Amino acid sequence: MSQRYRSVFAPGLFAGRCYVVTGGGSGIGRCTAHELAALGATVIITGRKLDKLERVAAEIRDDGGAATVMAFDIRDEDAVKQAVATMLEQHGAIHGLVNNAGGQFPSPAQAISKKGFEAVLGANLTGGFLMARELYLRRFMKHGGAIVNMIADMWGGMPAMAHSGAARAGMMNLTQTLAVEWSASGTRVNAVAPGFVASSGLDAYDPSFSSVVLPQMAAAIPLGRLSSEAEISAAIVFLLSDAASFVTGATLCIDGGASLNTKLFPLSGKPANAAFSGFHREKPPAALDVLKKKT
Template sequence: MTHDYRSVFRDGLFDGQVVIVTGGGSGIGRCTAHELSALGATVALVGRNLAKLETVQAELGVQGGRCSIHSCDIREEERVQQTVRDVLAQHGRIDGLVNNAGGQYPSPLSHISAKGWDAVVRNNLTGGFLFARECFNQWMTEHGGAIVNVIADMWHGMPGMGHSGAARAGMLNFTETAALEWAPVRVNAVAPGWIASSGMDQYPPEMAPLIRSMPKMVPLRRLGTESEVSAAIVFLLSPAAAFVSGACLRIDGAAPNAKRVWPEVGRGGSTEAFNGFHLAASPRVLEG
């Protein structure tokens, strides 16, 4: 088996293991699926858009990876329960869950309807809870495993996306509670900041100037890469994190640490970006 993904982790790290990746059809989920596959895992991709999942499945197949795809709306309890049963029927085990699926839309708090609030909270909180609960109840409670919840930079509030910020904060609290109640299953979170991912192209055109200005607001003076998020997820799933649970790893270039009382955002330099994903593409919005 040959893979073009340039992971910092050793070959065969996840040989014989099965990992579910929700939201696996694009962005961070797609990248994480490629890295896990390159490290030997069998990946079960979950998402609402079957065509996107089929595309990633084909990409992994070219690299010799083992992958199944499962169409599921994570907000629907019965569908989540059946999807986890399907993964177990097909693969016989679930060693890891990457709770990556989610989404939101920009809006000031005063304009968010009850329906819009509920949709985002179900997408970014309820769905992740349901998937984690089912993986725990159907397999991990007896066999162990690791769960990584992908949240977001929601520290000090999330202006313009308050529904998502509230949901992501709830997911962090769920992570901390589950780490206690479900031990020795390990439950952790990663909180990506501004990542150059395909999701940036989903926002309305009027947000383009703000998106392109983001590097100047980050002390490390750049956006993150999908590979940098994937590497953090892989670490938390790996044996190296065997004593790490209930934690949240920020991948944000220290953006939440920027303060008005300290006007300099970094000193103008940056770290070299890590990009091990051979199929990564820059979001179109950054080309303007």
């Protein structure tokens, strides 16, 4: 492609650095991997499906960036240990981690099985802990680094997502704890809490979600729209950068004001500003067609 990622950050910002992005085969992870690579970083993209990872890596290379892939399950402790050891053997140094991998399924709490609950906790909390711990023990403890964890808009509960809400709340507390415990090494640990994002993940839900829930989402956001993947990636990039060198233990909400909405103040329901869409390879989810028809 002739286009390149249109980042707001300075070209070459991460030249000579290497970052790991888990769940980099799609959605926010894919977008973040592209932006980091466009800014000069070598990106290690991880996930469970090798074909998805290779497609994203090929995109990055076609755009002139550097990317490698590694397929494994972050919930498997032995696999994480082996993967991190291999990453360091191949790349020599790793400067940061984006703990983006995760996933969940909508369900009333009473219908969630123990297996389902633990699977979501593993993907959104335990796996992120294992990745952070291994990179800390093998690299960051001596050389410092930056970690950005992914949580969500789970303030005040997360109805229909009890497993995910519990995992995300745990990840926020883990972020704060690690920020203190690992501070002496120069390791910074922060989190981002996206609200509703126009990402490929929307298409993974039942069609009824798109027709019923999605319009309600947009109407509850003070800025009147969903965010783009690039708006989440930009926040992650900032927290990884030297500009955030005195920021640790923080959770940055990227939700258009949704977490502040008491539902009592009347909202117009119309977009108050335009989305920043710097990602030249963005693929809007099909679920957004519902919103277009409603507006």
